[in-house]
Amino acid sequence: MAARSGRIGLARFAQESWQELQKVTWPSRETVVRLTFIVLLISVLIGIYIFLFDNLFTAAITNGILGTPATPPPAPAGP
Numbered sequence: 001m002a003a004r005s006g007r008i009g010l011a012r013f014a015q016e017s018w019q020e021l022q023k024v025t026w027p028s029r030e031t032v033v034r035l036t037f038i039v040l041l042i043s044v045l046i047g048i049y050i051f052l053f054d055n056l057f058t059a060a061i062t063n064g065i066l067g068t069p070a071t072p073p074p075a076p077a078g079p
Helices: 002-023 029-062
Strands: none
Touching: none
């Protein structure tokens, strides 16, 4: 008997979920495309910003502007 009530509960859940989805105001295709473009544009701009500042700080540290210059590790002694 428990399996039957589980199926009824699942069917009721699906029916109520479908009813709620009918109440949703979905955005138009143009709105989705426009907002997707904005998200992609902002993501690219943030990526460029991070790339530029990463290179700036790398150059500053390598040239000794920020702290001591980076020195390569000593070469291992040969046999």
